[in-house]
Amino acid sequence: MLAFKNKNILFLNSKLILLQHNFKRFIIRNYTNNSYSRMSLDNCKKVAAYKAVDDFVRDGSKVGIGSGSTIKYAVDRIKELGLKNVICVPTSFQSTQLIVEAGLELSDLSRTPELDITIDGADEVDKDFNLIKGGGGCQLQEKIVAYSSKKLIIVADYTKESTELGENWKKGIPIEVVPMAYVPVMKKLESSSFGLSPKLRMAVNKAGPVVTDNGNFIIDAQFSKPLSNIPQLAIDIKMIPGVVETGLFVNMTKTAYFGQTDGTCKLKSI
Numbered sequence: 001m002l003a004f005k006n007k008n009i010l011f012l013n014s015k016l017i018l019l020q021h022n023f024k025r026f027i028i029r030n031y032t033n034n035s036y037s038r039m040s041l042d043n044c045k046k047v048a049a050y051k052a053v054d055d056f057v058r059d060g061s062k063v064g065i066g067s068g069s070t071i072k073y074a075v076d077r078i079k080e081l082g083l084k085n086v087i088c089v090p091t092s093f094q095s096t097q098l099i100v101e102a103g104l105e106l107s108d109l110s111r112t113p114e115l116d117i118t119i120d121g122a123d124e125v126d127k128d129f130n131l132i133k134g135g136g137g138c139q140l141q142e143k144i145v146a147y148s149s150k151k152l153i154i155v156a157d158y159t160k161e162s163t164e165l166g167e168n169w170k171k172g173i174p175i176e177v178v179p180m181a182y183v184p185v186m187k188k189l190e191s192s193s194f195g196l197s198p199k200l201r202m203a204v205n206k207a208g209p210v211v212t213d214n215g216n217f218i219i220d221a222q223f224s225k226p227l228s229n230i231p232q233l234a235i236d237i238k239m240i241p242g243v244v245e246t247g248l249f250v251n252m253t254k255t256a257y258f259g260q261t262d263g264t265c266k267l268k269s270i
């Protein structure tokens with residue numbers, strides 16, 4: 001292996017990797033055979049998470065830490081920056097683990113009920129900043145923590161940006177339900193005018209349904225036509241007895257970072 005490095009350039013065998021990194025820009029490009037190869041989806045997530053942390057997390061920040069694969073990079077970046085007195089409130093067992101493993105200060109909403117920001121991923125973000133969340137089954141705690149924050153900042157790869165919900169995310173709206181209510185809730189969703197096809201989310205490598213961090217089940221409610229009046233739909237679903245929370249996040253964020261395949265980050269804000 002042959003390696004050579006200066007401030008902005010790293011040569012590794014036949015590959016030239018350009019590293020340029022400051023508050024405003026973060027670019028990693030992989031140059032092989034005279035052409036730029038497109039970044040992996042994971043790198044797109046990393047670019048978005050790093051940029052959001054650089055822009056919003058400071059010494060003493062109280063930060064809600066979302067869940068999913070993108071948020072791992074935000075935790076990595078908070079650790080890497082070596083910021084002082086950052087307090088982190090998790091949104092799931094997974095994010096608790098990330099915070100603890102990174103050696104960051106772990107808190108909860110009882111001790112830290114008011115947060116400066118929450119950084120979290122999303123399964124889809126539409127043109128009006130309506131979100132579908134809960135692909136990882138954590139939407140209940142994610143919504144509570146986001147609601148306790150002055151700002152919710154979404155970090156995602158470019159595939160999560162869409163015009164209408166359902167354009168890219170085909171798995172439906174994740175709905176957390178009390179276990180004893182899952183059959184009547186599914187029947188209600190099916191028979192109502194919502195146009196939803198509900199399915200109980202089943203576990204992988206374990207028999208039976210997925211059980212959330214709160215001991216509940218998840219129903220994924222698929223829809224075949226574009227959702228109309230999303231704010232009303234979110235209320236109507238939530239009103240069904242047995243529904244604990246939906247993965248529809250309405251009016252909760254105004255800022256989203258989308259990592260792009262060329263290594264740049266697209267900031268969308270209203």
Ligand SMILES: O=C(CO)[C@H](O)[C@H](O)COP(=O)(O)O
Pocket residue numbers: 066067068069070071120121122123132133134135136137138139142
């Ligand atoms: O809502 C979530 C978990 O409940 C996640 O934020 C969402 O599924 C996005 O995950 P990823 O960062 O892995 O794409």
